[in-house]
Amino acid sequence: MQVSGLSGSTETAQSQVSVGMGLLAGSTVLILTLIWGSCVVVGKCDIQNSVAIDNKDTKGFSLTGSGVSTDIWTSYAARIMVISVIPFIIVQLPQLLNSNLGKDIAVLVSLIVSVALFLSYCLYQVFQPWIQRRRIAFAKHKHVISGILQHLKTRALGSLLKGDGEPNEEIIKKLFHAMDQDGDGSISASELRAMIVGIRFDEIQLDRDDAVDKVMKEFDTSCDSRIDLQEFLTGISKWIHEAKRSGDDSSNNDPHTMKFLFDFHSRTKQEHDLLGAGGQSDEIIEGVESPKWTTFKAGLMLLVGTLIAAAFADPLIDVVDNFSSATSIPTFFISFVALPLATSCEAVSAIMFASRKKIRTASLTFSQLYGSATMNNVLCLSVFLALVYFRGLEWDFSAEVLVILIVCIVMGVFSSFRTVFPLWTSSIAFLLYPFSVALIYVLDYVYGWS
Template structure:
């Protein structure tokens, strides 16, 4: 059951969530070469057939790197295919041990690498900044598509509580809370420090007015470049254009003083550890009843047992993530698309290595028979195909998203044939 959930989640990420990034994040690829800030209306709306090739998105080289990491993580899955070829109990046990060592090594190595080279976290900060500049500041600090320098200066004066011509971390935090730069309302000191580093051009640990105006104007210009009236929106029939923010909305940007303090890093770690322990306890308590219930339901409903853990459970798990991914893709920028796809691949790397390691530890220690060759093969095929595709290109036309959707029913058919027809 666990391997079926792993297979279903991995395949769903690459064949439903991955294509959604392309479909909902597509824009006119010609806009990449357009350095003007103001979007231009086309003379006539291009046909859907034209959009399939002329629209799409681009990614950066780091996205290709994460896709290659996913390809590397398929090595232990490859070793688990050999027991079907070599029908020997002793050889199978050795192969399981090799796959276990490799998966555990990859899992630990990735954690250590991210500690010393936290480029994924850095990319996440850049995306967070870009996302909220576009969603919040762009509407409130722009007039006719251009940065409202006067309003930016007024905002700076409001932030400078002691009127010494310098904005401190605490004063900047007031702004960040005011624009809700984090959904949960809490700000870590690390995030504030990162934003200060970008605003503090001179490196004196204070933000001068000219630095504030210059950097914020550049952020607004970068965000404005991502806007295009030629964006492809598959749900455009159901959406309405939003009106520009008025002066009252702009005045509302200047936040009131707040006394909320972020939790210390020690408490953050303790809270995270407590949540992990609670999750483990819940998983232990419901694992066996869940397996029995799924098997009984599948028998009574006359459907293959793999269908529920492969489709239903991953669907419930992935639905909130899919909605979040669509919202991120709607930013329609190379940075947003690159980071979103990177998160999909890096998240799959960690989840597949941790889940596979847990499964192999149980199988090896207890020396129990296992029959998940079909699930392992489906994961291997889909991940290799999609990993190679993403690692070898940085331009994704709109048609690639629709082709990606087709791989999901193909994966279900493949798993059905392997399990129900060919008896894997």
């Protein structure tokens, strides 16, 4: 579309932008409404303790007791999608101000911003796995520390806190001497490992040798590969204060209850789960025997798909124009409604993936949907803005932009601050689709926006 739009006539370029904007708006709306809602329905599992249980679907179509859960990274993808609508706002500023001045500048600035967002999004995708591993490792370390505190609490002959809420050093010293099995006045790595092996870490996949190394590194400030009494006192006191800060205010009112340790342990487990730290599912790694061959095959398929799309872009636009002329159906509605339904490969792949009914696959499914909408908002928009700017075309898509803004912001904000989506949330997505089609019709053909 970019090549033919730059080399063809102005009329052809304007027609391509019109059809392209209709397809862009329709695709984004379809992804975040009908497909999003269908994924919730197909992927629903029983919700217990605010989490959807993998492969357990016994509550039928309960609006509140059934639904899907995602990890925290999926929420971040939704927030990125909301940010990606900024170029739409910029390009619409002259229309919002009822001014014909500065339209070309607005298009240029919007183009620059959209390209910058696209490059930033690509960099985020490159570095996101590294960031994710670092955060998961820290969350796992916090859970190990909380487990150690819980373990020490059960072994202590008294409270870990004094009446004033400060760490009870006498009790902590007794725990230190109990762990110092050979009585040499320090805790070795083997003695620390003996304690960690005996702690149950709530089904978290834990490399105990790695956990021992990290605890030793944090406590052993003298770097002699042993933890002496003062280092033990300092390390335990530090994490007791951290647990108190992380707990509820009500938990800190009575230090003798030590409820804040249980709250801290539960919170670290929840943080670990929200980060999607359970490891890859069998479905994801199944059949991946040769990563190099898989990467080559994926790149080849991407290239072939791009060539097919390029070959059929012009004929597709001609078909839309001819069909519109023959049926008197506005070109925009064909590109907004029919084309996204016919060309949306996300629908099939996303729904099939969601049907596996696991938190991991649900997270990947919804991340894919938000990512598709983000790419529409930055990459596809960049193509159309480039055509408009370099060919001197008219930017007259206020209705389409408004619909994209409404759907992206509503679904993006809604998905940014929650990781559990009961079945009733699908109704919001389903209702947004007819609302969007009706809004486009009213704005374009009743109020004459375009």
